[in-house]
Amino acid sequence: MAEVTLTIDGQRVTVPEGITVLEAARRAGIFIPTLCQDDRLSPWGGCRLCVVEIKGMRGLPASCVTAVAEGMVVETASPAVIEARKEILSLLLANHPQDCLTCSKSGDCRLQDYAYLYGVRGDEYQGERHNYPLEEDNPFFIRDMNKCILCGKCVRACAEVQGRSAIDFAYRGFNTRVTPPLDVTLREAGDCVFCGNCVQVCPVGALTEKQRLWQGREWEFKKVRSICSYCGVGCNITLYVKDGRVVKVTGYENPEVNNGWLCVKGRFGFDYIHSSERLTRPLIRTGERGSGQFREASWEEALDLVAEKLREIKEKHGPESLGVLCSAKCTNEENYLLQKLARGVLGTNNVDHCARL
Amino acid sequence: MTNSIADIAQADCIFVIGSNTTENHPVIGLKVKEAVRRGAKLIVADPRHIELVDWAYLWLRQRPGTDLALLNGLLHVIVKEGLYDQKFIEERTEGFEEVREAVEEYTPEKVAELTGVPARDIVEAARLYARGPRSTILYAMGITQHITGTANVMALANLAMACGHIGKEGSGVNPLRGQNNVQGACDMGGLPNVLPGYQPVTDPEVRRKFALAWGVEDLPGEPGLTVVEMMRAAEEGRLKGMYILGENPLLTDPDVSHVEKALKNLEFLVVQDIFLTETARLADVVLPGAAFAEKEGTVTNTERRVQLMHKAIDPPGEARADWEIIGELLKRLGSQGEYSSPEDVMREITRLTPSYAGITYSRLEEKGLQWPVPSLDHPGTPVLHREKFTRGKGRFHVVHFRPPAEEPDEEYPFLFTTGRLLYHYHAVISRKSRGLEEICPEPEAEINPADALSLGIEDGETVELISRRGRVKVKARVTERVSKGTIFMSFHFWEAAANLLTIAALDPVSKIPEYKACAVKVKKLLA
Numbered sequence: 001m002a003e004v005t006l007t008i009d010g011q012r013v014t015v016p017e018g019i020t021v022l023e024a025a026r027r028a029g030i031f032i033p034t035l036c037q038d039d040r041l042s043p044w045g046g047c048r049l050c051v052v053e054i055k056g057m058r059g060l061p062a063s064c065v066t067a068v069a070e071g072m073v074v075e076t077a078s079p080a081v082i083e084a085r086k087e088i089l090s091l092l093l094a095n096h097p098q099d100c101l102t103c104s105k106s107g108d109c110r111l112q113d114y115a116y117l118y119g120v121r122g123d124e125y126q127g128e129r130h131n132y133p134l135e136e137d138n139p140f141f142i143r144d145m146n147k148c149i150l151c152g153k154c155v156r157a158c159a160e161v162q163g164r165s166a167i168d169f170a171y172r173g174f175n176t177r178v179t180p181p182l183d184v185t186l187r188e189a190g191d192c193v194f195c196g197n198c199v200q201v202c203p204v205g206a207l208t209e210k211q212r213l214w215q216g217r218e219w220e221f222k223k224v225r226s227i228c229s230y231c232g233v234g235c236n237i238t239l240y241v242k243d244g245r246v247v248k249v250t251g252y253e254n255p256e257v258n259n260g261w262l263c264v265k266g267r268f269g270f271d272y273i274h275s276s277e278r279l280t281r282p283l284i285r286t287g288e289r290g291s292g293q294f295r296e297a298s299w300e301e302a303l304d305l306v307a308e309k310l311r312e313i314k315e316k317h318g319p320e321s322l323g324v325l326c327s328a329k330c331t332n333e334e335n336y337l338l339q340k341l342a343r344g345v346l347g348t349n350n351v352d353h354c355a356r357l
Numbered sequence: 358m359t360n361s362i363a364d365i366a367q368a369d370c371i372f373v374i375g376s377n378t379t380e381n382h383p384v385i386g387l388k389v390k391e392a393v394r395r396g397a398k399l400i401v402a403d404p405r406h407i408e409l410v411d412w413a414y415l416w417l418r419q420r421p422g423t424d425l426a427l428l429n430g431l432l433h434v435i436v437k438e439g440l441y442d443q444k445f446i447e448e449r450t451e452g453f454e455e456v457r458e459a460v461e462e463y464t465p466e467k468v469a470e471l472t473g474v475p476a477r478d479i480v481e482a483a484r485l486y487a488r489g490p491r492s493t494i495l496y497a498m499g500i501t502q503h504i505t506g507t508a509n510v511m512a513l514a515n516l517a518m519a520c521g522h523i524g525k526e527g528s529g530v531n532p533l534r535g536q537n538n539v540q541g542a543c544d545m546g547g548l549p550n551v552l553p554g555y556q557p558v559t560d561p562e563v564r565r566k567f568a569l570a571w572g573v574e575d576l577p578g579e580p581g582l583t584v585v586e587m588m589r590a591a592e593e594g595r596l597k598g599m600y601i602l603g604e605n606p607l608l609t610d611p612d613v614s615h616v617e618k619a620l621k622n623l624e625f626l627v628v629q630d631i632f633l634t635e636t637a638r639l640a641d642v643v644l645p646g647a648a649f650a651e652k653e654g655t656v657t658n659t660e661r662r663v664q665l666m667h668k669a670i671d672p673p674g675e676a677r678a679d680w681e682i683i684g685e686l687l688k689r690l691g692s693q694g695e696y697s698s699p700e701d702v703m704r705e706i707t708r709l710t711p712s713y714a715g716i717t718y719s720r721l722e723e724k725g726l727q728w729p730v731p732s733l734d735h736p737g738t739p740v741l742h743r744e745k746f747t748r749g750k751g752r753f754h755v756v757h758f759r760p761p762a763e764e765p766d767e768e769y770p771f772l773f774t775t776g777r778l779l780y781h782y783h784a785v786i787s788r789k790s791r792g793l794e795e796i797c798p799e800p801e802a803e804i805n806p807a808d809a810l811s812l813g814i815e816d817g818e819t820v821e822l823i824s825r826r827g828r829v830k831v832k833a834r835v836t837e838r839v840s841k842g843t844i845f846m847s848f849h850f851w852e853a854a855a856n857l858l859t860i861a862a863l864d865p866v867s868k869i870p871e872y873k874a875c876a877v878k879v880k881k882l883l884a
Contacts, residue, residue, distance in 0.1 A: 002879065053574075065506060078866075108545050139792035163390040163412070182772070183503050185794075192778060194796070195383065212790070224669035225655050229649040232534030233384045234658025234725075235386050237670045239650055256724050257662065263383030265787060266779060270650070272789035278631055279645035279673025289621050292638045299675065299685075306642050307689035309625040313598040319577065323587040323596050325549030327603030328536035330646075330679050331654025331666070333702035335545035336553060337683040338602055343546075344571040347689045349558050349581030350596070353535070353547045354604050 006072035017300075021063035021074055022050055033085065033114050034077050035203050036151035037064040040259060041160055048088055049114065049150050053078045060084050086118050092149050093122030095129050095174075103147075104204030107218030112147060128174065138187045140194050140268045141209050145177050148206040154178060154198030161261055166191035167198070194264040200250050211271060212240070215247035225252060228266040229329065233258065235266050247268055310346060319347035326353040358660045359741040360493065360529035361727065362465035366391045367527035370485050370492040374402040374513075375424060375834045375873075378409055380779040382497070382533045382659070389495070397681065400482050402474075403846060404774065405803075415482050418840060419472040422761035422874040425505050427479070428512035429758060430468030433460040434483035435519055437876055445521030449745070449866060452753035455471045456515055459755040460809020464770035471758065473840075487520045491527030498535065499776070502872040506864040508756035518751045524742040534659040535777075537649075541657035544713070544728070545706070547668070549581035556711035573695035583868040584610065585861060591619035598625040602679065603646065605785055607635040608851055611870035612826050612861040621840065629682060632785055635851060645676035652678035654699040657728070661738070663716055664725035762862035769807070769824065769876035771844045773858060776873075781849040788849065801834040804879065805843065809835040814881055821848070821880040827857030830882070844877060 002017040008025050014225035015024045020043065025032050045065035052063045055073035060081060061075075075081060093115060102107045115122065136145035152169070155178055159165045166186060170179045180189035199207040221240040230234040236252035249270050253260040282302035287293025297305075313321055323343040326335045335353075342351045359462050365371065365388040379386035393399050393412050401409050402417040402424070410416045434459050435441050435819045446453045465476035468613040486492050494517060500509045513530050516524075522528040534540050546553040556563040564576045582590055584606060586883075590596035592615060599620070620626060628640040637643050651672040657663045672678065684696050696702050700718045705711050715730035726737040742751070753765065763771050778798035781787040788794055802822060804814065806868045814820055816835040821828055822844065831846065831853040839845050848855040 036527075069461075125833075140797040154381050158806045160394070161387055162883070163387075163394070193379075193383075222669070224650075224667050226650060226669065227537065227658075227664045229537050229786070230660035231382050232536055232539055233382050234537065234656065234660075234662055234664055235384050236664070240505045241669045244670045254724055256361070256523075257658070257660075258384045261384055261387055265385075265790075265793065266784060268792045269782075269787055269790040269862040271791055272786040273631075273648040273650055274673075275632070275789040277633070277789060278648075278673045279633060279643060279677065280636075280676055281645060282675070283633075283640075283643040283645075290617075290639050291643075292633075294643065299677070302642050303682075303685050303689060306644070307686055309641070310598060310600070310627075311690065313625060317597050320581075321595065321597040323582060323590070323599045323606045325584065325587075325599070325601040325606070325681075326545070326641060328539035328542045328544045328547075329603045330542070330650075330701065331538065331652070331656055332541040332545050332663070332681040332706065333654045333699040334602070334683060335547045336702060336706050337680055337687065337696070338600070339546040340571060340692070341600075341683060341687055341690070343552070343576050344567070344573050345687060345692050347577055349549050349577045349579060350587060351547060351581055352538070352549050352584045352587065353542045354584065354606070354609055 004068050004070040006068050006070070006074060008074045009076055012022070015068055017068070019052070019068055021052060021072070023065045024068050025063065025074070025076055032063055033117070034064060034111075035149060036153060036272070037109055038153055038201055041153060041156040041201070044156065045150055047149070049085055051078045051081055051084050053081055061177065063348035070219070076354055082118065085114070086120050089115055089120040090122070090124035093120060094125035094127055096149065097142055098122050103205045103290045104213055105218070109205060110203035135185050137185050138192075138194060140264065141196060141199050141207055143186070144206050144208070145179075148178055149204055149205050150176055150178065151203060153201040153203065154207065155198045157201050161197055162193065163193055164191055164193060194260060194268065196264065196267040197251075197261050200260065200262075206285055209248055209268070212248040215245070216242040225353070228262070230265045230269065237262065237264055237266060245274060313334050315344055320350065322348050323347050324348070326351060328353050358529065358531040358533070359523060360526070360531055361660045361739045362388060362528050364529070364739065365389060365493060365495070365849055366395065368392055368397050368491050368493040369489050369527070370398045371399065371495065372400045372402070372411055372482075372486050372492065372847065373495045375406070375476070375501075376495050376533055377407045377495035377499070377776060378495065378533065379407070381777050382788070383779065385495070385533060398485050400485060404840060404843060415478060415485065417474045417478055417482055418535070419474050421461050421772050421843060422503055423472040423758070425512055425756060426463065426468050426471040426507050426758040427474060428509065428516060429460045429463040429756070430465060430472070430479050430768060431483040431486065431514055432456070432512070432519060433463040433468070434465060434480050435487045435516070438462060438484070440484065441519040442521030446519065450751040450753060452516050453519065455755050456753040459757065462692065471574040485884045486516065487763060489520070489522060489528075490692060491525070492520065492522045493531060495531050495533060497533045499873055501532075501864070501867065501869050503874060504762050504864050504871045505756070505759050506869045507866040511754040511756050515756075523706060524744070526740060531741070531875055532659070537658070538656040540659060540661065541655070541663070544657055549583055553706060554712045566721065567709060570705070573750050585863060585870060588616050588619040591623050594622060597623060599623055600627045600629075601636060602629045603631070605634040605636045608856065609848070609856060611856055611859040611872060613854060613856045614827060615760050615861065631676070633787065634785055642744060644682055645672070645674070645681060646679040647672040647676055651676075652680070652699070654680065655703065661727045662725040663713070663728060665718060665721040708765060713814065724794050762871055763825070763860050763875045765842065765876045769878045770842070773822070773844050773846070773876050773877040774873045774874050775846055775848050775855045775859060778847045778849065781847065800830045800831050800847060800853045803834050803839045803845040805839050806835050806837065807841050808879075809833065812879055814879070819882055821882055822858060822877050823880060824860070824875055824877045825859065829853040829855070829857050844879065848872075
């Protein structure tokens, strides 16, 4: 591929033709703030926070939608650029609830990060503020359009990734709002499949997972990588953990598999692990079979009983009188051990699982 | 999958058959949409108006259970119009001539009659698929859960080989696997006829290798029983004891009233699970295992990618990681060797399983590895059958259409078919998730408006579905998603277990039950 060489903040950078100034800067290790940009979505250039100065170009172009060119000279942090970014942030904050004290997104909010970075306090302008009711009627997430900064990432994720366009911009000017058709809720409109990919791309606190509410601050969570426990796609996920509980799941960007995207089950359906109906102690049957009557037992007792009975049946009726079902929900290691138990110890090939079902 | 998930986006033509991808494998559904948005042509063959139909260039609405006629019909057109890949067929395959003759009778007109798909659509679909240039096939249980399931898959393989659409990016025959580690459970020998890595139990060399590693004299050399066969054996008293790990056959097996009888007839039943499932309630001993976030280990996804799960939290109460529990039992039953961690177990697996030989936990950390990974320096295998097939030359198989084991008749006039919904999963875990349960709390039976009208059934009304094996009461959802004469129901709900109705007719090779077609009648209940 053809390459071009340009200068960014005095640094000469050689990059492939066709990429954006933003991408070139990132490759050179130069930071440019963005709100509406996501490599996985189409470039939009809406938030203007990534503006830069380019010699010979009029105004301040948005680096996320400006292609690199040979000999280009770019300034990413000139006084004019900083001034523009501060102004943009002031205008955003003029109509943004400043409730970082209790906002779930605090600590993982781009708007908060940049306000801090550029020293914008949010009291620069006084004017009208929105007072929209929260949309809370679906079981998975809350839409608080008072916090929306109209970056359009949710709109693009829904249209370009999920392909459903369950939401779009409506109204004009100051009243512009992201909404399902006819300004009803997502649940009422019926187009949304609640994949929550909009929630994950939202850079501010406009979209929040319900299960995560009041469970802790973003910086308190331990993040653990895992694989979704539902279907066979094997989506890579990050578990957010606090005090022995998983409170949130996000998609991990493994481009080979799910690239960060998830479905409703993977993102919101994990709470079964904390169900009060989980088994917590070994049980031994006391009543009639099928009566559901059990008594709790120690591991020692339960395991001894299992081992004894399996051995007894094998001796009395032969190995072929025993059968084992492995699990499509357990790990490779566990399935390996169980078929080893069946074949190597019990001596039977009566091993199967629900692959056929 | 012969190919990779990422690979789907590179296809020019995607043929989806027997897969409601956006509800069952939603994130692969996103890949299909990405491909369509990029210009790929999508052919959907499905009796129901699933979401992907709205993305399709061509929708082939076959009658449930007629897939094989349709697939042979496509190959017929490809042969007739000379759209096959002569070079690929000559160099890489054998048996084409026989298949070519066998599909002679599947003219578009005849297939249209059998399947209900217009002849011109069959011709167009065949052309689109054959011409690609990159064409891929995605399928799921809609193909396999029939008495001709194995033949259906062979027919798909025939199509792909005839057109040379296999062994390269953007192509392949790609089954979408339903559970997070169903691939891995198969890979690890969770099947009656193979040891880990699909090494046959009938091969004395293989048995010797494992026996030596496990410190036993010999291993059983006869293939064992499948799930459904085990249930029959239990019912007949031949099977006395069962150990069930994380499965709920009482809800998921066909004709469940027989399963219940079978399990009750056992002398001893152990169930290891995270919930007291319908099956666990029948157990003599219930062992509390751990959920995915509570243990470390690997799972293998539908594209053969082995991936690492880390432990995030402890299991509740005294529950234990399942590998620990089985390890304890191995010890008690006199097996050699102890395992200090799942990684320790994996080291043993990789020593004995050639396709996993190059896997280590540290290599899996970032992106996982697609098997076969024969050595530590091997990068994994995103595309199978690149140079040659597993057996050398790809074998064409002559397969002929057969109607479902039970077809609608005067007494049971409706064709009954089952499947999964977006908001639920199999039978247990999604129903313990508050959000999923709130948005989708109860089962529904989909019925076509014309049928509803003739039976006087209104949307939301509770009706009774009756088959020769059982009956369930369920809410009717009157919708065009199903065609006239067809009833669809999901199998997630114990309150109205679809598998009370399904038939335990099995594919003769795979022993997969025919969940996707049986006959029912619909009874209006008195108000």
